[in-house]
Amino acid sequence: APTRPPNQTLLSISLYIYLKMAPKSKPDLVTRDYTIHLAKRTHKTTFKSKTPKAIKEIKKFAEKAMGTKDVRVSTDVNKFVWSQGVRNPPKRIRVRLSRKRNEDEDADEKLYTLVEHVQVASFKGLENETIDA
Numbered sequence: 001a002p003t004r005p006p007n008q009t010l011l012s013i014s015l016y017i018y019l020k021m022a023p024k025s026k027p028d029l030v031t032r033d034y035t036i037h038l039a040k041r042t043h044k045t046t047f048k049s050k051t052p053k054a055i056k057e058i059k060k061f062a063e064k065a066m067g068t069k070d071v072r073v074s075t076d077v078n079k080f081v082w083s084q085g086v087r088n089p090p091k092r093i094r095v096r097l098s099r100k101r102n103e104d105e106d107a108d109e110k111l112y113t114l115v116e117h118v119q120v121a122s123f124k125g126l127e128n129e130t131i132d133a
Helices: 010-021 038-042 047-066 075-082
Strands: 030-037 071-073 092-101 111-117 129-131
Touching: 030 038, 030 047, 038 047, 038 092, 047 071, 047 075, 047 092, 047 111, 075 092, 075 111
Parallel strands: 071 111
Antiparallel strands: 030 092, 030 129, 092 111
């Protein structure tokens, strides 16, 4: 909890806490690179549902990272995850998450997240990066 400001009423303290805890506004359109560790997300999963679960976990990760309910996975990501079959998805995947505006006027959400695959030789030493558009 935030530190208590000196000599203030309980109402102003609760307002102070509320404002401190309020979600920060996110930039509208942003693109970031992430490494998703699929092995830890599909551990102890039945063989025949490992790769489908990996796809669901990528969507869940993107939803949490970008704060949009509408997540669209590109065919490149899908092909990469499915490349080793249903039982053996790749251990890690490097993805580019892009928050974009929805062209469809009557859509529920005004933003969506596009998940694209980023080819890397090695995952060693990579960090989450924000890409300047």
